Amino acid sequence: MMNYWRNVFYIVVVLLTYSCKKEEKPAVYKPRFVLEGWIEKDDYPYVIVTHNLPFFTAIDSAQLAEVIIRYAKVTVSDGVETEVLTGTTDKRYFPYFLYRGYSLKGKTGGNYKLKVEYAGNTLEAETSIPKRTPLDSIWFVSKPKNTMQLNVRFKDAAEDKNYYRLYTKLEREKSFIPTLLANQNDQYFNGKELRLQVNRGPESNLTSKHDPYFIKGDTVMVKFSGIPQTGFEFWNSFQDEVLNGSNPLVGSTKALKTNIKGPGVGIWCGYASTVYRVIAK
Structure with missing residues (x-):
């Protein structure tokens, strides 16, 4: 899939920028979790959990390492099977630490509930995997x-x-x-x-x-x-923020449409994906 850290990092920036736009002085920093999770048809669930940073924080490698939440309890359920995901390193992503499943796999039409528990906080979300639509x-x-x-x-x-x-x-x-x-x-x-x-x-x-x-x-x-409506609404609002951010005449007008319930922002999304290999000719 995409480089998830670039999206997670931008979610942090968007969230904090939005909170400061309408005030002459920066808003008081409010700690929040930033979550990006996905489950694809015929694949296991993956979840990245981080926390945000104050807007004017100097970002270096040490600071980035500290935003990673390494000791959360992350659970995914399809209504029949429930799996506690395993924290692991995966160098395909940055940050390199995420939670992944090893037994529960995504299925067409399946509904999947996510729960993240950490330091007395609970975040929850629900998603589904729609039917695949092929490219003709x-x-x-x-x-x-x-x-x-x-x-x-x-x-x-x-x-x-x-x-x-x-x-x-x-x-x-x-x-x-x-x-x-x-x-x-x-x-x-x-x-x-x-x-x-x-x-x-x-x-x-x-x-x-x-x-x-x-x-x-x-x-x-x-x-x-193919993605569910909640996934589309989040990624579309995210896309709008990216486009608005490149235009100095247009500012943020609304928050990201997250489906995360609890003290956090982000997306838990099901994907019905097909991959094609083609030569540019």
């Missing part, structure tokens, strides 16, 4: 300087309310990155075919410098995910 076709269009733009096409299922999220990465890279305008709601194309010209998203939300195209000959992995 993937192709590239030539752009200047030997670059190629990705295009995709799929048919939305008329009988369901659907939400989608799209990612790409080069085959050699570890993490999927959301494309620009990665989130789709079938409100305006229910039951119809949708064609998208896809621009790559930046590797970091802290920079605006990126190339929206691939190089001719690149081996590209495309990930297309």
Whole structure:
């Protein structure tokens, strides 16, 4: 999946920036947890738990290490099986510490409850995994300087309310990155075919410098995910904050639409994903 730490870090920044926008003086720092968890069809649950920082904190490697919550009790249940996730290191992500399952796997139509307990605090959330929707076709269009733009096409299922999220990465890279305008709601194309010209998203939300195209000959992995409504609402509000943050004339107008209950912010989301391997040609 995507580089989750970049998203978690930006959630912290967005949360604290939003709390300060409407006051002449910075708001008093309120400790809150920042949570990002996911469960994919045919895969185990993963959860990253951190806490926020005061807005003007100087951030270095030592400070980043301290935001990681290492001793929480993280439980996921599908209504039949309940598993306490195991804290472990995983160098595919930064920070490198997360909680993961080893027995409970995601299934289409499954509902999954998350509970995080730490230092007398409890955070809870619930998500589901929708049906998969396949991409019908993937192709590239030539752009200047030997670059190629990705295009995709799929048919939305008329009988369901659907939400989608799209990612790409080069085959050699570890993490999927959301494309620009990665989130789709079938409100305006229910039951119809949708064609998208896809621009790559930046590797970091802290920079605006990126190339929206691939190089001719690149081996590209495309990930297309169905997500529940709560996942769409969170990622869409997150996307709005990223776009607004790059525009000095537009400020934050509303909080992230988190589905976390308790003293925290973030997302617990189910994904019905399909991954495609294509050559940019």
